[in-house]
Every structure is written in structure tokens, then in C-alpha cells.
Amino acid sequence: MLTVICGEDSAAARDALNAIKTRLKEQSFTIEDVGLSDIERLTHQDVVSNLFGQQAVYVIDGLSKKYKGREKTPFKEAVQTIAKRKDITLIDWEDGISAYRISPLKRIATTFNEYKPKKSIFQLLESAYPNNKRTFISTLREVAKTHDDFFIYTMLWKHIRTLIQLTVDPTTLKLAPWQKSKLSMQAKQWKEKRLTLYYYGLTKIDASMKTSAQSFSIIDSLELLACYYL
Structure with missing residues (x-):
């Protein structure tokens, strides 16, 4: 079995x-x-x-x-x-x-x-694009009430990495057609340089967690990044 x-x-x-x-x-x-x-x-x-x-x-x-x-x-x-x-x-x-x-x-x-993430997580990921800072932060705070901080961070990091892959080389991604279409629409709302800088900002959060050099909580760090790039 x-x-x-x-x-x-x-x-x-x-x-x-x-x-x-x-x-x-x-x-x-x-x-x-x-x-x-x-x-x-x-x-x-x-x-x-x-x-x-x-x-x-x-x-x-x-x-x-x-x-x-x-x-x-x-x-x-x-x-x-x-x-x-x-x-x-x-x-x-x-x-x-x-x-x-x-x-x-x-x-x-x-x-x-x-075991799928709750719908609220996907709403957070879908709200990660420029000029949508207020909605993103509001959703982030709501999601943080019921989900582990590191889980939220990991899901967002993976999502932004996928958007970059769609921008640079979409042929490397194995996604359902409907899913690729939906993500492509979100990726088009970003300028490539801005999206890349946002991704680098997310990786720095991971690095600071591993070296215990982080001054802010994960959620606070994600909010700060949103203020810069969303």
C-alpha cells in the first residue's frame, strides 16, 4: 500500500x-x-x-x-x-x-x-503587484492571524520567483495553462527590474533569518518591502 x-x-x-x-x-x-x-x-x-x-x-x-x-x-x-x-x-x-x-x-x-493553503494565502499572492500596497498589507496582516510567518514568507518568495521565471523564460515552468495565463497577467504589471529588486529583498530576509541579524519580524519585514516596491 x-x-x-x-x-x-x-x-x-x-x-x-x-x-x-x-x-x-x-x-x-x-x-x-x-x-x-x-x-x-x-x-x-x-x-x-x-x-x-x-x-x-x-x-x-x-x-x-x-x-x-x-x-x-x-x-x-x-x-x-x-x-x-x-x-x-x-x-x-x-x-x-x-x-x-x-x-x-x-x-x-x-x-x-x-494539503492546500487556505484561500487567503492565494489572495495575498495575487495582491503582490505595484500600486496595490494598501490591499497587500491589509491582506498580509489578516493572513498572519492564522498562518505561520515563515510559511507566508516561503509562499510569497516562491510566487515572486515564479513571476520572474515567467518574465525571463516561461518555457522552464511546468504549470497548467490556466495557471500560467493568470500568473502572466500579474507578471505584466511589474517592470522586470522592479520585480527583480523585490525578489532580492525577499532573499535578504531569508539570509538575515539564518544569520540572526534580523531586526524586524518576518511580517514587519514583508510590510517594509511592500512599502518600497508595491
Whole structure:
């Protein structure tokens, strides 16, 4: 059996993964972390219990790193075999990845759980463009009441990076046509230099967090950037 846990709301997805682990331990299963190189081995072994008769549940981070493309490979066949077998349980954790990006896994998964950000986050991202400072800051303060600061920052950073990619080389992006069209309209509201400077400002927030050199909170820093560039 294959359970996939994914979604751009990494915090909610991680909480779900931890809850599953806790429940399985309470049911006397052992949790064993495995890597991509272990997958084929799992299909060649019988169900293994430890000295106390506990059956193992395997957890992996990022099957999609190798389970992709149309070409048949021993690795992909092994994953498909695991998904069909009832005597092997594999839980795949896809950090910050939407279902759209891992559709091949979704097609074979026994259970597929995607954790999407709440609508308010998307409203914030859509409001990030010049001459819209007041709406952006108002939405930011509202979103900050119910979301982790770093999660908000990460979503905004990824979004602005995507807008830059659309401006520089849209062929590098794998997006649904409707999504690319919507983002392109937002990107056109920016001058390339201004958008790039805004992105650099966001990366500086990340750098200051890592070096503990940040004088302001993440939300305050995002508001200051908005005052300069929006």
C-alpha cells in the first residue's frame, strides 16, 4: 500500500504525517525511514516483524524525485508493486509539492492526501503587484492571524520567483495553462527590474533569518518591502 502526503501547506501536511506515525505506533507498528535506494529491496522481502512481533511501516521523503517521466524503470515498477501489495505499507512525504506536480504518483497511490493553503494565502499572492500596497498589507496582516510567518514568507518568495521565471523564460515552468495565463497577467504589471529588486529583498530576509541579524519580524519585514516596491 502506498500513502502519499503532499501539499503546499507544508505545516499542515507535516502535522498529518506525524499524526499518522503516532497512531501507527499506538497500534504496535514500528516506523522505519527508508531512502530511494531501498525501494526495490522492499519488494523482494517478506513481511518482517521485530523481536516483539511488530510489523514495520516504511516512510520515505520524496518518491517523486525518482518516480517521474514515461520511461519504465525497475524503480517505478517497484513502487507500483508496493502500491498493489497489502502486506507492505509505504508512506511518501512530499514536502511543499502540489498534487499537480506529482500526478503520476497520484494515479497509483492507495491513499493520496494533499494539503492546500487556505484561500487567503492565494489572495495575498495575487495582491503582490505595484500600486496595490494598501490591499497587500491589509491582506498580509489578516493572513498572519492564522498562518505561520515563515510559511507566508516561503509562499510569497516562491510566487515572486515564479513571476520572474515567467518574465525571463516561461518555457522552464511546468504549470497548467490556466495557471500560467493568470500568473502572466500579474507578471505584466511589474517592470522586470522592479520585480527583480523585490525578489532580492525577499532573499535578504531569508539570509538575515539564518544569520540572526534580523531586526524586524518576518511580517514587519514583508510590510517594509511592500512599502518600497508595491
